[in-house]
Amino acid sequence: MAGRLRQPTGRYGGRTAEERQEERRRRFLDAGLQLFGSGPGYRSTTVAALSEAAGLSTRQFYEAFRGLEDVLAALHLQVNDWAERAALAALAEARDLPLAERAAALFRAYAANVTSDPRRIRITFVEIVGVSARLEEQRLARRARWVEFICGEAASAVARGEAAPRDYRLAATAFIGSVNGLLHDWNAGWVDATLDEVVEELVRQLLGILRPADWSADGAAGP
Structure with a gap:
């Protein structure tokens, strides 16, 4: 039927929502490896600093991790x-x-x-x-x-x-x-x-x- 809306595929930029979420999680882990492993360390790192190092927002951090x-x-x-x-x-x-x-x-x-x-x-x-x-x-x-x-x-x-x-x-x-x-x-x-x-x-x-x-x-x- 002409004009029928297509169901959303959940893909953006060729990737699914799950793939984008996994990429963000990986970026947070990479930033954690750097800050905890060679930077200030776990006890001196904040969520804001980790998010900035990952190039993501604190909102996205809490979508991936509890803390x-x-x-x-x-x-x-x-x-x-x-x-x-x-x-x-x-x-x-x-x-x-x-x-x-x-x-x-x-x-x-x-x-x-x-x-x-x-x-x-x-x-x-x-x-x-x-x-x-x-x-x-x-x-x-x-x-x-x-x-x-x-x-x-x-x-x-x-x-x-x-x-x-x-x-x-x-x-x-x-x-x-x-x-x-x-x-x-x-x-x-x-x-x-x-x-x-x-x-x-x-x-x-x-x-x-x-x-x-x-x-x-x-x-x-x-x-």
Whole structure:
């Protein structure tokens, strides 16, 4: 029928409302990574400053997030997801290699990903700490996920006869703390070593945990 109005498509400039909203969210996260990770930091950033850095309005900010804590929470999860994907990809390629080479590939990929952008280290090791009970729960939950990751690889090594059979949860928890602390200190310039040397040290520590002095490959303990 002539003159009938067409139903709105929800598209503007070739993009849907959902696509525009996701783009705005990404711009806020990019601005958060910059301000929290290399600028004044989470505690000294305002919604107005973040919105200005993103080139958007505070009204648009509150359409995407409830507050700055949501931005920090999303960035913390994002940084961990990037590192986890890098570690899993490296491990998949090294799956058939001996334990020491698998561990080296894993930590090299993880360390390279986390340290590739100093803002990521600040977000996940510094800015997230002590913000709120909610973010502490999130931070510890992601650490527990890395502990499970190490425990899973330890179980795989035990099944191959490469490691001593035992409960690795406590050791993995301590080891993850060591990984985070060493990478943070290295990035801050407090550790005089190359990244390769840092990775080699982490591999030595892990192998020492998996292969104690009184253990042999045939499963028999020493005297």
